[in-house]
Amino acid sequence: MTNSKLKIGIILGSTRQGRVSPQVGQWVKGIADKREDAEYEIVDIADFKLPFLGEGTGQEPGLQAWNEKLASLDGFVFIVQEYNHSITGALKNALDSAREAWNNKAAGIVSYGSTGGARAAEHLRGILGELKVADVRTHPTLSLFTDFENYSVFKPAELHLTNMNAMLDEVIAWSGALKTIR
Numbered sequence: 435m436t437n438s439k440l441k442i443g444i445i446l447g448s449t450r451q452g453r454v455s456p457q458v459g460q461w462v463k464g465i466a467d468k469r470e471d472a473e474y475e476i477v478d479i480a481d482f483k484l485p486f487l488g489e490g491t492g493q494e495p496g497l498q499a500w501n502e503k504l505a506s507l508d509g510f511v512f513i514v515q516e517y518n519h520s521i522t523g524a525l526k527n528a529l530d531s532a533r534e535a536w537n538n539k540a541a542g543i544v545s546y547g548s549t550g551g552a553r554a555a556e557h558l559r560g561i562l563g564e565l566k567v568a569d570v571r572t573h574p575t576l577s578l579f580t581d582f583e584n585y586s587v588f589k590p591a592e593l594h595l596t597n598m599n600a601m602l603d604e605v606i607a608w609s610g611a612l613k614t615i616r
């Protein structure tokens with residue numbers, strides 16, 4: 435194994451116009467960058483213009499770029515928003531649109547919704563198991579009622595910082611461990 439820093443992608447799970455996920459992703463990146471223990475980057479599903487799985491030619495540049503981006507990463511932090519008690523269709527399609535590039539990597543989940551996005555996060559955990567992504571236990575949950583103003587301006591409570599760093603500690607430890615078996 436080389437001494438190069440681990441690469442962790444902070445994946446924005448929503449793509450809708452007016453989404454709040456970029457605010458949450460930037461907050462996570464700000465906390466993560468201060469740790470200087472990995473290279474963290476925002477990965478925005480919207481940038482890849484992924485076709486719905488099976489509806490395109492399979493040769494779309496975005497599909498290839500998505501797989502290459504995932505392949506370049508050692509671990510992930512998913513920014514997960516609850517849509518009808520689950521993850522977004524965009525995130526499910528993005529998960530389905532790669533296979534080996536996910537395998538034997540670690541992930542943390544930061545979720546939000548009326549109940550902290552907990553139901554969406556639990557759905558995601560089941561999917562990650564199938565993709566051989568090891569999801570860590572610690573899971574910061576953000577409330578649409580108390581961590582956002584008017585459900586749109588992100589103002590996270592101070593208390594989330596401890597959980598965020600605990601989650602990142604676990605993602606870094608497991609990402610490093612799993613790198614040794616790839």
Ligand SMILES: Cc1cc2nc3c(=O)[nH]c(=O)nc-3n(C[C@H](O)[C@H](O)[C@H](O)COP(=O)(O)O)c2cc1C
Pocket residue numbers: 448449450452453454455456515516517518519520546547548549550551578585
């Ligand atoms: C189609 C849809 C379904 C939703 N269903 C839920 C839900 O089941 N539970 C919940 O807590 N919030 C639900 N919400 C509220 C979203 O969690 C909230 O709008 C959040 O800001 C969405 O994330 P985004 O702004 O990054 O897209 C739903 C929103 C949409 C658009």
